[in-house]
Amino acid sequence: MAANAKQRSVRIVPVILCGGAGSRLWPLSRDATPKQFLSLIGEGTLLQNTLRRVSDREVFAPPVVVTGAEHRFTVAEQLQHVGEEQATILLEPTARNTAAAVAVAALAALRDDPGAIMLVMPADHVILEPDAFVGDAQACADWAAQGFSVLFGITPTEPATGYGYIRAGARKGEDGAVFEVAGFVEKPDAVTAARHIADGCLWNSGVFLLSAGSVLSELDVFEPAVAAAARASFEGARADMDFVRLEAMSFGSAPSISIDNAVMERTRGALVRAASWKWTDIGAWSTLWELGAKDACGNVHVGPSLSQDAHDCYLRSEGPALAVVGMNHAVVVATADAVLVAAKSSDQQVKSILGSLSAAGISGAGRPRRVQRPWGHFEMLDGGDRFQVKRITVMPGEQLSLQTHARRDEHWVVVNGVADVRLGEISRRLGENESVYIPQGMAHRLSNPGASPLRVIEVQFGGYLGEDDIVRLEDIYQRV
Numbered sequence: 001m002a003a004n005a006k007q008r009s010v011r012i013v014p015v016i017l018c019g020g021a022g023s024r025l026w027p028l029s030r031d032a033t034p035k036q037f038l039s040l041i042g043e044g045t046l047l048q049n050t051l052r053r054v055s056d057r058e059v060f061a062p063p064v065v066v067t068g069a070e071h072r073f074t075v076a077e078q079l080q081h082v083g084e085e086q087a088t089i090l091l092e093p094t095a096r097n098t099a100a101a102v103a104v105a106a107l108a109a110l111r112d113d114p115g116a117i118m119l120v121m122p123a124d125h126v127i128l129e130p131d132a133f134v135g136d137a138q139a140c141a142d143w144a145a146q147g148f149s150v151l152f153g154i155t156p157t158e159p160a161t162g163y164g165y166i167r168a169g170a171r172k173g174e175d176g177a178v179f180e181v182a183g184f185v186e187k188p189d190a191v192t193a194a195r196h197i198a199d200g201c202l203w204n205s206g207v208f209l210l211s212a213g214s215v216l217s218e219l220d221v222f223e224p225a226v227a228a229a230a231r232a233s234f235e236g237a238r239a240d241m242d243f244v245r246l247e248a249m250s251f252g253s254a255p256s257i258s259i260d261n262a263v264m265e266r267t268r269g270a271l272v273r274a275a276s277w278k279w280t281d282i283g284a285w286s287t288l289w290e291l292g293a294k295d296a297c298g299n300v301h302v303g304p305s306l307s308q309d310a311h312d313c314y315l316r317s318e319g320p321a322l323a324v325v326g327m328n329h330a331v332v333v334a335t336a337d338a339v340l341v342a343a344k345s346s347d348q349q350v351k352s353i354l355g356s357l358s359a360a361g362i363s364g365a366g367r368p369r370r371v372q373r374p375w376g377h378f379e380m381l382d383g384g385d386r387f388q389v390k391r392i393t394v395m396p397g398e399q400l401s402l403q404t405h406a407r408r409d410e411h412w413v414v415v416n417g418v419a420d421v422r423l424g425e426i427s428r429r430l431g432e433n434e435s436v437y438i439p440q441g442m443a444h445r446l447s448n449p450g451a452s453p454l455r456v457i458e459v460q461f462g463g464y465l466g467e468d469d470i471v472r473l474e475d476i477y478q479r480v
Contacts, residue, residue, distance in 0.1 A: 011061040012137060013116050013212070014054035015105040017098060018047060018067035018075060018123040023351045024284045027338035028318065030368045036124035037074050040282060041291055047075070047123045048082050053130045054119065055084070059138060061116075062086035064108050065123075066101040069093060072243050073374035073477070091240070093248035096229075099262040100254040103219055103230030104246060106212035116212040117144045120259070122281070125206070126291070129277040136276055140209050143178060143271055149210040149264060151181065152275045153202025159193035162283055162348065164204040164260070166272050167196070181270035184260070202272060205279050208264070215263060223262045229254035240478055284347040285331040285340075289314035305332075314344065336369045337380075374477045375400055376453065388465050392446070394419075394454040399447035401475035408462030408469060410438040412446065417454035420447040443473055 022035030029035040036047045044052070054060045063084065067075050069091040079087050088108050092101065102120055109116035119137050127133050140150040153166045169182030184204070185196055219227040229250050236247030264270055280287055292300030292314065299307050303317035311328045318335040331347055333340045342350060370379045375398035382389040394400070394417075402422065412421065413435040421428045421436050422445040429449075430436060438444045440462065448454035462469075472479060 011057070011059060012054075012141060012209070013061045013109040013113070013118045014063040015102065015109070015118045015120045016047070016050055016063055016065045016123050017101055017120065018065050018071070019092070019095060019101070020122070020124060022124060022282075023354050024348060025282070026350055026354045027333060027335045027340055027368075028316070032070075032371055033074070033368055034071075034124075035282065036122075037071070037078065040288060041126055044082075045078060046126065046282070047078050050121065050123050050125070051079065051082050051084050051087075053127060053133055055082070056134065059134060060119075061109075061113070062088065064088045064090065064105045064118075066090045066092060066105055068095065069245065074372050076242055076374075077372075089243045090237075091243050091245045092251065093246060094252050095256070096251065096254045097256045098259040099219065099223060099226045099257045100230055100251065102215060102259045103226055103254075104234050104251075106216050107230060107234040108244070109212040110216075114213070115145070117141055117209065118212050118215075119207070119209050121207045124282065126280045126282055127277050128279075132277040133275075136273060137209060139175075140178065140271075140273055143172075144209045144211050144214075147211055147214045148269045148271050149208055149215070149267060150178065151208045151264065151270060151272045152205050153272045154205050154275055154279050156193075156197045156201070156203050159190050159197055160203065161187055161190055161193055163187065163281075165193070165196045165201040166204050167199070167201050168272055172271060178271050178273050181264075181272050184265045202274060204260070205275060206260075206281070207275075207279075214269070215259075218263045218267055218269075222266050223255065223257060226254050226257065226262060284350070285314050285333065285342070286344045286347050288316075289331070289344060312344070373400075374398070374479075375448075378458075381457075383465075386461060386463060386465075388460050390458045390460070392454075392456045392458050394446060394448040394456070396448055396451050396453065399476065400445055401470075401472040401477070401479065402443055402445040403473060404441055404443050404471045405438075405462075405469050406441065406471070407464040408460050409440050410444075410461075411459040412436050412438065413457045413459075415455050415457055417448060417452055418450040419454055419456060420449050421445070422447075445474075 018036055020034060022029035025035050037045050039045050065075060065087055072091055075089055090104055109118055143150050164187055165185035167183040168179035170180045172178045232250035233246045237244050289300050294300055298312040299310055300314045305315040305317050305322035307324045309326045310324050313327055313330045315322060315324055316333045320334050322334050324332055329344045331342045331344055370377055376393040376395045378390045378392045381391055414430045414432050419430045421430055424443055
């Protein structure tokens with residue numbers, strides 16, 4: 001019998017995989033702020049737009065988000081921004097690829113619904129027709145309920161070498177929209193990719209619909225070590241504020257393997273449907289050029305940028321004035337602390353040169369100048385021999401940890417808002433243009449009791465100024 005989504009009353013559980021570094025989009029995407037947390041196309045970040053696509057509670061249950069522990073507060077803030085208050089946020093102690101992530105998400109989904117159907121998707125993709133996306137998921141829900149894994153393939157527009165391909169086999173069902181998967185093709189060279197397109201292959205979008213129980217059963221068969229590690233880690237998980245912190249030792253024992261290699265390429269129950277929505281994974285800067293609004297010379301401008309005698313360029317500035325003269329088919333991206341200049345045809349090489357920058361110890365390769373924290377953020381303004389200057393922004397009602405520093409002194413100057421400052425056992429309230437000195441070894445805390453953001457200039461002095469020179473005595477965010 002053909003699948004009929006209207007027969008199902010159980011809502012689909014969105015599973016959002018929120019890992020990955022997005023290093024090909026350096027210098028905007030960094031370790032601390034990978035691309036899923038950035039606003040790259042239109043309004044909202046990639047993660048927020050992914051959440052919005054699955055926000056219809058008549059169709060979807062509250063999402064399960066799988067992310068690294070280091071990004072937990074950024075994820076929580078972005079969920080709050082789109083009004084998502086019921087999500088389950090699973091914290092991976094260490095990266096173990098997507099098979100382990102899908103396994104723990106399946107366990108979380110089964111906890112609330114023994115017949116859970118999951119729509120698994122990365123957090124960093126762009127889908128331009130969200131209604132069509134939802135419609136495709138609904139149309140395939142019963143196939144998943146029957147134990148099939150439904151992959152969504154993308155009709156190729158070019159012989160791309162950066163995507164995997166799916167070979168469709170026999171038709172399934174009465175509507176003819178779903179096919180058996182006849183095989184998978186790893187990222188091919190251009191000649192092979194063109195041949196696969198001629199044969200009717202689809203790009204593998206990395207989005208799929210499946211039964212939570214079925215995927216765990218198949219992992220038991222194909223990758224029992226992954227399944228066992230996921231179960232032990234989930235059973236040993238503990239609540240941490242609004243997060244579920246997976247047990248670290250068990251999770252770390254899982255083999256690092258993708259869900260595609262672990263299950264999709266080995267199961268006999270894989271189906272594929274050609275997606276009715278436009279899709280991109282934003283794997284390089286040239287993709288943003290393709291999606292962007294272009295001027296008469298084919299240039300895409302984002303931020304304060306100007307071009308002269310330049311054509312078909314992607315020009316983006318996150319602050320500094322950017323001027324480009326006499327360049328064609330180029331990518332120029334400027335942030336406060338780094339600049340990338342590349343040929344569009346070579347933008348896949350950004351990842352490799354970033355590795356070279358890091359190996360050479362060149363400042364700015366990894367951590368951005370603006371760093372997110374659960375209480376707000378700080379931004380590096382200046383630094384030199386034995387000093388550095390930060391601008392600290394504390395959101396209303398938030399506070400830093402009660403902490404000490406072993407190797408530095410600090411000076412705080414309030415520039416906007418009201419600050420409550422604790423020094424040892426003494427508390428003070430500071431207004432704008434007031435300051436305080438924190439000597440080395442003194443227990444201290446900064447809080448914002450006001451209704452608007454608190455902004456403080458912090459000047460640090462000492463022989464060592466690293467972020468690891470912090471001993472937290474008390475912390476409402478339970479950091480160590």
